[in-house]
Amino acid sequence: MMRLIAFLLLLAVPVLGVWTFVTAADNNWWFPPAYSTFAPDIDWLFDFIMYMVAFTFVVTEVALAWFVLKYSAKRHDKGVFTHGSHKLEMIWTAIPAVALLVIAFTQMETFANIKFASGFPTQGRFTREKPIAQVWASQFDWRVRYPGDDGVLGTVDDLEAAYEFVVPVNEDVVFELRSRDVIHSWFVPEFRLKQDALPGHTIPVWFNATKEGSYDLVCAELCGWGHYKMSGRVRVVSAQEFEAYQADLKAKWFSNGKE
Amino acid sequence: MRIRIRPLALAGLAALGACQLDLASEPQTPTVHYALSPRTTEVDAEGEPIVAPATQEHIAGSLAMLFGSPANPRFLRTSEWVDDGFDPNWPTYAVGDDGSGEFDEDELAALQSDNRRDFARELAAIEAGEFERVRIPSWLPDLAGAWSAHLASKPADQRDEEFKTEAARLLVEFYPTLRDSAELYRQQCLHCHGTEGGGDGPTSRFLNPRPRDYRRGIFKFTAQKDKSVPTRADLYTILDEGVTGTAMPSFRRFSKAEIHGLVDYVRLLSMRGMVEHDLVTTVTNDDVLSAETVLESYAGVWEKWNKAPEKWTEVASEVPAPTRESIERGRTLFMDAATGNCFSCHGAEGRGDGASAFTTVPETGEILPAYKDDWGNEIIPRNLRQGIFRGGRRPIDIYYRVKNGINGTPMPAAVSSMTDEDIWALVHYVGALSEQPRTRANRAAAHGANQHGNGQHGDSQSGDSPSGGGSGH
Structure with a gap:
């Protein structure tokens, strides 16, 4: 009886694992919708690795259960000493190594496109030389500094906004990520984009949002006691709305204190 | 084997049982009181309380009468206010209602449209008739109460359009009560600012600078003259x-109404602290603490807060744009001992290292801050070259700091001989000091500027091309 329970418990691991995998989409446990140009690539890579892992998981779990049954004490009362199989070890080293190489080469282009200097947009309004804004992470909020009229960051006419980062839709956006104090991480799940902010570094980041809306911007690096409340929003708007927002921000920035 | 399993199973059962017991018992809400300030409960050298324990109790009782408790904060409505139809607990009502009329029609409309955005999901659920899908946030106990009362007013099968309209109105016209705001304060602010707003919450020990202590009514970053208490707008700006x-x-993730509510609650805590301060002063002056004294102090503190808008710094002109002349003029004023005299604390280069802000210990040669702020913390002048201005980096924010000084700190108001033009010149100069052109394009531009023989770093700050400044960073 105990043996049967143990076997069922063991079997429950692969069964539950596969069930979670199959029903995840229906239960809304999967990723949020993908709203940036490179998000589908990331999702494809995720699925690619996921199916690879799922296949390996099922095979190894079935083998494990089978071994438990086959070599149970009832059938074999005495173990056999073996020094192992050199051939088998070669095989189970070589296959993962090849798998890792396949993963490494498959993701290379996507990663380079998102993170390497060569992948950054050079056409359009926003480039590494003319970023849309500087995003400052600090304990525990996000602040955005737009270059203002002169288009140059770090000057007196820069406009600053707390909490919300407003960007135009369907346009390559490059911003500079900076930290005032410790390591933070800029993460918008809908864009599939995560980038650490390091103190002392100015890190260029780019994305192209494909759907208007307001998305959660969270800190993905434990940055101190207030990490949980370090939230912001990225609001994706039309090009006209973006101009209007900049104008509003400018009016507020140079207001003389009256409404 | 069997023997080993049994105690484990027993322990497991016991743990389960304990959970069950825990679930079965009523959730206990501890009673929280506002504590008296350290000044009230201070003891002298012999360990004797300076204010007699009976008097301390009297003060605590008076404050509870005027301001309620953390679970049920409220302002006492004096008999005159009842006659005038003034209710300090309801700042929301537009002029003409029985509230204090501090919000006009426009502001109310703005609040309601913001509520509409904030409660969009709930409003859609009401529209669809799915009332059980409406989730009231946990920090709005009074709204949650009103909501369940509304649900209970009609059985599910009799809910009509009128019921829906009324349900939507609860959310659209939502404005937090002091109880709602106190709950939000407990969740978001208390861990730094403390139950009484004394800036002494559990997290405060780890912070530098320390969180604000509201109890003296001193707030640093306001648009107020003469060290006045802040206006609602000042507090709102800080929260926003x-x-x-x-x-x-920034607490912008909360709705406008919720931030306004927090402002109301901060005002209550600040007024409570100010009245306590008054009462202790009365007692230590050996005056009798009668009901009249208490009410007099209460009215006096309210008057200060009600008159705060009169102390607002009005700027008649538009914000002028910086020019080479204004920046140079600002620099002259910055360095002039008779007018600006900024350099004496902020240093000739604006790095916050001016001679008069520090003292040297003769024995060790150690350099220490010379000043303390009103809360007793050591304070050093702002380094103006970092581009971090706590009260805001907008020109108008810096104007307020220069014009009015910073309440609670050694930063003085501008001398009366300084004109508006002088102050704007200083604002422009301070702005130029904090320019940080560090992007690649800027570096290239700055490099180009230097190659053209304009090699002096300090000089390039006053240049009209902003990209030429600060190449020395």
Whole structure:
């Protein structure tokens, strides 16, 4: 009886694992919708690795259960000493190594496109030389500094906004990520984009949002006691709305204190 | 084997049982009181309380009568206010209602449209008739109460359009009560600012600068003259924008109504602290603490807060744009001992290292801050070259700091001989000091400027091309 329970418990691991995998989409446990140009690539890579892992998981779990049954004490009362199989070890080293190489080469282009200097947009309004804004992470909020009229960051006419980062839709956006104090991480799940902010570094980041809306911007690096409340929003708007927002921000920035 | 399993199973059962017991018992809400300030409960050298324990109890009782408790904060409505139809607990009502009329029609409309955005999901659920899908946030106990009362008023099968309209109205016209705001304060603010707003919450020990202590009514970053208490707008700005360079974040993720509610509650805590301060002063002056004294102090403190808008710094002109002349003029004033005299604390280069802000210990040669702020913390002048201005980096923010000084700190108001033009010149100069052109394009531009023989770093700050400045960084 105990043996049967143990076997069922063991079997429950692969069964539950596969069930979670199959029903995840229906239960809304999967990723949020993908709203940036490179998000589908990331999702494809995720699925690619996921199916690879799922296949390996099922095979190894079935083998494990089978071994438990086959070599149970009832059938074999005495173990056999073996020094192992050199051939088998070669095989189970070589296959993962090849798998890792396949993963490494498959993701290379996507990663380079998102993170390497060569992948950054050079056409359009926003480039590494003319970023849309500087995003400052600090304990525990996000602040955005737009270059203002002169288009140059770090000057007196820069406009600053707390909490919300407003960007135009369907346009390559490059911003500079900076930290005032410790390591933070800029993460918008809908864009599939995560980038650490390091103190002392100015890190260029780019994305192209494909759907208007307001998305959660969270800190993905434990940055101190207030990490949980370090939230912001990225609001994706039309090009006209973006101009209007900049104008509003400018009016507020140079207001003389009256409404 | 069997013997080993049994105690484990027993322990497991016991743990389960304990959970069951825990679930079965009523959730206990501890009673929280506002504590008296350290000044009230201070003891002398012999360990004897300076204010007699009976008097301390009297003060605590008076404050509870005037301001309620953390679970049920409220302002006492004096008999005159009842006659005048003034209710300090309801700042929301537009002029003509029986509230204090501090919001006009426009502001109310703005609040309601913001509520509409904030409660969009709930309003859609009401529209669809799915009332059980409406989730009231946990920090709005009074709204939750009103909501369940509304649900209970009609059985599910009799709910009509009128019921829906009324349900939507609860959310659209939502404005937090002091109880709602106190709950939000407990969740978001208390851990730094403390139950009484004394800036002494559990997290405060780890913070530098320390969180604000509201109890003296001293707030640093306001648009107020003469060290006046702040206006609602001042407090709202701080909650909305946060304070850069400190642990105070922006709370823009909450709705406008909720932030206004927090402002109301901060005002209550501040007034409570000010009345307590008054009462202790009365007692230590050996005056009798009668009901009249208490009410007099209460009215006096309210008057200060009600008159705060009169102390607002009005700027008649538009914000002028910086020019080479204005920046140079600002620099002259910055360095002039008779007018600006800024350099004496902020240093000739604006790095916050001026001679008069520090003292040297003769024995060790150690350099220490010379000044303390009104809360007793050591204070050093702002380094103006970092671009971090706690009260805001907008020109108008810096104007307020220069014009009015910073309440609670050694930063003085501008001398009366300084004209508006002088102050704007200083604002422009301070702005130029904090320019940080560090992007690649800027570096290239700055490099180009230097190659053209304009090699002096300090000089390039006054140049009209902003990209030429600060190449020395």
